[in-house]
Amino acid sequence: MPRILAASVFSANSGESAAFSRSSRMLILLLIISGICSGLRSGCFAMANTILVKRLRRSLYAYLVFQDISFFDMETVGSLTSRLGSDCQRLSHVIGNDIHLIIRNAIQGTGALINLLTLSWPLTLPTLIICSVLAIIFSIYGRYQKRAAKLMQEFNACANNVAQETLSLMRTVRAYGTEGEEVERYKRWLDELAFVSIRESAAYGLWSMSFLTLYRFTQVLAVLLGGICIMNSQLSPEQLTKYILYCEWLIYATWRVVDNSSSLLQSIGACEKVFHLMDLLPTDQFLSQGVKLQRLMGNIQFVNVSFHYPSRISQVPILDRLNLAIQANEVVAIVGLSGSGKSTIVNLLLRLYQPVSGQVSFVLLIYYVSPYHHTGSMTAVCWQIYMDGLPLDELDIRWLREKIGFVGQEPDLFNMDIKSNIKYGCPREVKDEDIEWAAKQAHAHEFISSLPHGYQTIVDNDLLSGGQRQRIAIARAMLPDPAILVLDEATSALDAESEHYLKGVFHGLRNESRSKRTIILIAHRLSTIKTADRIVVMDKGQIIEMGDHTELLQKGGLYSRLIGAQAKSMA
Numbered sequence: 001m002p003r004i005l006a007a008s009v010f011s012a013n014s015g016e017s018a019a020f021s022r023s024s025r026m027l028i029l030l031l032i033i034s035g036i037c038s039g040l041r042s043g044c045f046a047m048a049n050t051i052l053v054k055r056l057r058r059s060l061y062a063y064l065v066f067q068d069i070s071f072f073d074m075e076t077v078g079s080l081t082s083r084l085g086s087d088c089q090r091l092s093h094v095i096g097n098d099i100h101l102i103i104r105n106a107i108q109g110t111g112a113l114i115n116l117l118t119l120s121w122p123l124t125l126p127t128l129i130i131c132s133v134l135a136i137i138f139s140i141y142g143r144y145q146k147r148a149a150k151l152m153q154e155f156n157a158c159a160n161n162v163a164q165e166t167l168s169l170m171r172t173v174r175a176y177g178t179e180g181e182e183v184e185r186y187k188r189w190l191d192e193l194a195f196v197s198i199r200e201s202a203a204y205g206l207w208s209m210s211f212l213t214l215y216r217f218t219q220v221l222a223v224l225l226g227g228i229c230i231m232n233s234q235l236s237p238e239q240l241t242k243y244i245l246y247c248e249w250l251i252y253a254t255w256r257v258v259d260n261s262s263s264l265l266q267s268i269g270a271c272e273k274v275f276h277l278m279d280l281l282p283t284d285q286f287l288s289q290g291v292k293l294q295r296l297m298g299n300i301q302f303v304n305v306s307f308h309y310p311s312r313i314s315q316v317p318i319l320d321r322l323n324l325a326i327q328a329n330e331v332v333a334i335v336g337l338s339g340s341g342k343s344t345i346v347n348l349l350l351r352l353y354q355p356v357s358g359q360v361s362f363v364l365l366i367y368y369v370s371p372y373h374h375t376g377s378m379t380a381v382c383w384q385i386y387m388d389g390l391p392l393d394e395l396d397i398r399w400l401r402e403k404i405g406f407v408g409q410e411p412d413l414f415n416m417d418i419k420s421n422i423k424y425g426c427p428r429e430v431k432d433e434d435i436e437w438a439a440k441q442a443h444a445h446e447f448i449s450s451l452p453h454g455y456q457t458i459v460d461n462d463l464l465s466g467g468q469r470q471r472i473a474i475a476r477a478m479l480p481d482p483a484i485l486v487l488d489e490a491t492s493a494l495d496a497e498s499e500h501y502l503k504g505v506f507h508g509l510r511n512e513s514r515s516k517r518t519i520i521l522i523a524h525r526l527s528t529i530k531t532a533d534r535i536v537v538m539d540k541g542q543i544i545e546m547g548d549h550t551e552l553l554q555k556g557g558l559y560s561r562l563i564g565a566q567a568k569s570m571a
């Protein structure tokens with residue numbers, strides 16, 4: 001290109017019009033070709049980038065979804081969603097753009113340097129020194145920028161978290177009149193973000209100033225040194241033109257390399273967490289294929305089970321050597337003060353967490369022969385949860401979860417229509433009649449039918465009351481006809497009439513023709529559990545009383561005190 005440019009300029013000056021027009025035609029042709037190539041290249045890179053972002057986000061999402069549940073206790077939703085969104089976008093920018101620009105400019109710079117050295121190495125030396133100074137300044141700035149990028153990413157995630165929390169809890173914010181405080185909380189993170197961002201911008205300004213000064217200095221130096229060489233007849237005017245052009249190329253390429261490296265470092269700083277997440281292994285529950293029984297009867301046994309949440313290891317165990325046996329088709333209610341560990345039992349049953357036992361030395365060994373072991377050998381076990389006599393962790397996890405219907409304290413429904421919510425996770429094909437059957441069992445059919453779009457109504461918080469959401473969640477748990485039904489405070493938001501019907505439904509269900517089932521009820525409202533076959537009373541992670549309603553009342557322990565307190569508050 002510079003050769004053609006120089007040829008056309010020189011030929012025009014010498015009046016060789018034919019050579020000039022040939023050079024001009026070639027120049028125009030080259031411009032068109034280079035335009036087409038650049039357009040194609042940009043288009044290809046943009047497309048590659050889009051595909052890359054999609055793949056990155058999909059695989060990172062898959063990594064997250066298969067993580068152990070304790071991972072979600074320690075990470076915030078805001079930070080995970082920002083990893084999935086902006087960080088993946090940045091990472092793909094690094095791979096699709098920065099690296100390619102760095103390589104291209106490095107090749108251009110090397111070419112210019114070789115040409116300069118061929119022209120005159122003593123003249124090349126000052127330009128090389130300037131390029132090295134540029135690289136040193138950048139390495140200092142780059143290190144700072146990487147740190148700043150990491151901080152900015154963290155503050156951004158915190159700000160997102162606050163916004164997400166406040167906007168999703170807007171009713172509570174309005175009820176407590178804390179709009180101002182929430183704006184202030186968000187602003188605090190924005191202030192932190194702005195503080196780092198302003199300092200980073202100032203550093204960028206200093207870096208740009210250094211570069212531009214050195215760039216202009218190179219131009220002046222090239223003209224000065226070149227001029228001296230021409231006066232001493234060491235260079236021809238054509239060589240001077242080349243010298244100035246190559247100097248500009250070299251310094252420009254150096255700038256582009258370090259500038260793109262800076263963007264690369266910034267993105268790498270921000271994307272370290274993405275790499276970290278991708279390094280995590282999925283929960284081993286999904287890695288091994290466990291045993292699938294022909295039929296789950298619903299016998300459950302907790303043997304010396306101790307547990308503490310991974311995020312609170314240093315504290316006292318939430319469950320302390322718990323022993324509990326539940327027979328198939330039994331209705332067992334678990335009651336106790338708040339925080340006594342009732343929901344934790346369910347978490348362990350669903351294998352959301354793994355039980356631990358730090359108390360092995362105090363525990364007698366229980367010998368147990370599993371009929372499912374191929375060898376039939378005796379297995380020494382000191383703590384375990386058994387399902388139909390088989391250790392829980394030997395069962396296929398997906399199969400197990402299909403067999404357990406679960407309604408949690410918060411009826412978590414998805415932003416889809418009611419029908420899809422009811423059949424959510426159901427392992428078999430279901431007909432509309434099955435969905436209606438489940439809704440009727442949960443006393444939800446009547447209110448669903450009265451909605452303008454019936455079962456096609458999209459679930460959203462404003463449309464449905466807490467009790468209605470809870471009934472849909474109960475219908476969802478009942479639809480697959482589970483062998484074990486777990487209701488963790490599932491009636492807390494129901495009105496008295498629905499609750500009354502549901503009490504009958506729970507008991508009807510276990511003797512229902514479809515199949516029999518084990519039911520575990522966790523309830524604060526003790527009126528719902530009076531008719532349970534057995535009531536388990538918990539305190540501080542231990543079972544302190546067990547029996548039916550009448551037996552426990554006669555005992556005069558915690559259960560009778562709780563009943564008394566509730567009766568008093570009702571009165």
Ligand SMILES: Nc1ncnc2c1ncn2[C@@H]1O[C@H](COP(=O)(O)OP(=O)(O)OP(=O)(O)O)[C@@H](O)[C@H]1O
Nearest residue numbers: 073309311312318337338339340341342343344345
């Ligand atoms: N994911 C978690 N991470 C850390 N600690 C937890 C977690 N879930 C519960 N805990 C703690 O474990 C203890 C027992 O909680 P659990 O939910 O089992 O009690 P609970 O008897 O069901 O209480 P409630 O009746 O109020 O629902 C509590 O102190 C609680 O703070």
